Amino acid sequence: MMHSTEHPAWRKGSKCANGTCVEIAAVDGGYLVRDSKRPEQQPMFFTGEELSAFAEGFVAGEFAPE
Template identity: 55%
Template sequence: MVEMNVAAWRKSSRCGTSNCVEVAKVDDQYLIRDSKNPEAPALAFTPAEWDAFVEGVAAGEFRF
């Protein structure tokens, strides 16, 4: 299990003071959590999964 309290959590500058998702990299995992509920479990992704997500965002795959 990844120790979440050692993670350096970041959120988009577009969030401003709003609640957002936050991301952190710990060892070889990328973690994502809900900023309004930071004590809840985070989702963990491998580097390959994270890269696929980032490429999908850049390609517009998640636009509605």
């Protein structure tokens, strides 16, 4: 579900060195997330709770390659 925003303030992580990064923007009580290599594609919307759950899973290694 896309939420209406005119000009979100996109931010990359401080560890992004090669330009292939995930970008995030705080909007409408949630967050937009997009691939920096494809900024023309529609970003995904997450609530704060959803984004926190993803971040916790990432840190815990739930998305590590097998």
